[in-house]
Amino acid sequence: MAATLGLLVRDPNSPQPAAGQPVPLQDLAATIESSIIPRLLVSHGVFRAADVAVTGTPVAIDSEMIIAFAEELIALDSTRGLDFVQSLLSRGVAMERILLELMAPAARILGELWSADHCSFMDVTLGVSRIQQILRVIQGKAEGQAGDDVKGRVLLVPSPGEQHTFGLRVVEEFFLRDGWEVRSHLTARHEDVIAFVSEEDFDIVGFSLSAERLMEPLVSVISEIRRKSVNRQIRVMVGGVLFVGRPDLVKQSGTDVYVLDAREAVLQANEWCRSAKVN
Structure with a gap:
């Protein structure tokens, strides 16, 4: 693991919200759950297309897995979060479950760690942007294309x-x-x-x-x-x-x-x- 969440500290050089301004990431998980995820579920066929029949024992998404995914989202190698999700998809976990049970809680954990000074503001914003990239990649694969919204x-x-x-x-x-x-x-x-x-x-x-x-x-x-x-x-x-x-x-x-x-x-x-x- 490139970085252990419990050992991360806020970088003094990382961008911080202006004094007196509301912190946009405090309600990050709630925003994902109440706005972003429902819109994606309705708008994109990726979640239906990415679902596969579960064979054998269903995969449990527990707190240990959520923490591990949050670590991967801010790892030095940006592909590790995507690899994590693709591994779950290959094991029969539906994309809807990954969104609701893995991604939203992981975003919440990053926000809480930032509030407690255990990770940087940049770690959190980068982690969320990587979640968005993972969704674009998965959607593009489900639709058999790279995704029209990807510039390069x-x-x-x-x-x-x-x-x-x-x-x-x-x-x-x-x-x-x-x-x-x-x-x-x-x-x-x-x-x-x-x-x-x-x-x-x-x-x-x-x-x-x-x-x-x-x-x-x-x-x-x-x-x-x-x-x-x-x-x-x-x-x-x-x-x-x-x-x-x-x-x-x-x-x-x-x-x-x-x-x-x-x-x-x-x-x-x-x-x-x-x-x-x-x-």
């Missing part, structure tokens, strides 16, 4: 050797909210990144870098991405304070573009998306 696929990883990854979690949140399918792996090594892009079709790879001593590994991995990506038109972006006012480093890295923050990263990705559709 983004891989977010630190530059090889980079230890500072909080910024990537913020970038992931922005991309998820904007309708992109995101895979983030905050402990990925050079060979992991190459395996990802050579086996899966990503539109964009985003790197973060904070130290100039890691420039050589970054240059190396970007060069290999260009050679081995299954998407020959893959785009690469980098971010990090190291590149501020250093166009020489941006050029040296071999990236397509440097982005200042998460908002600029999404804007640039959308521009690439529009250009690809025109061409």
Whole structure:
């Protein structure tokens, strides 16, 4: 397990609600249960299509499983929550049960942990966005398509050797909210990144870098991405304070573009998306 919920502490650098403003996540689980879930149940055939006949002993969704799923939602590897849900589906658990008995309680647990200072505001918001991405992926598979609302696929990883990854979690949140399918792996090594892009079709790879001593590994991995990506038109972006006012480093890295923050990263990705559709 990448992180144990009982050991998480609030990150002082994570975004917090403004003083005097209502905390939007206090009623998060209630909102999911009273609004989001009923709308999805009514609007999407995914839940009916994803249901499979239960064979053998029915799977119990207990408190231990809910806590385990909540941990996966904020793991360093963003695919673990989806893997968790797909495992349940393969064992015959209906999607409606997963929504009502697993996802909503997991969201509530994250909200409660944030209120008790045991996890960060970003952990909670990212966990909820990952729930939304899981639903999009499951729906797309049930309908035999990727989903018309998904703009593209983004891989977010630190530059090889980079230890500072909080910024990537913020970038992931922005991309998820904007309708992109995101895979983030905050402990990925050079060979992991190459395996990802050579086996899966990503539109964009985003790197973060904070130290100039890691420039050589970054240059190396970007060069290999260009050679081995299954998407020959893959785009690469980098971010990090190291590149501020250093166009020489941006050029040296071999990236397509440097982005200042998460908002600029999404804007640039959308521009690439529009250009690809025109061409």
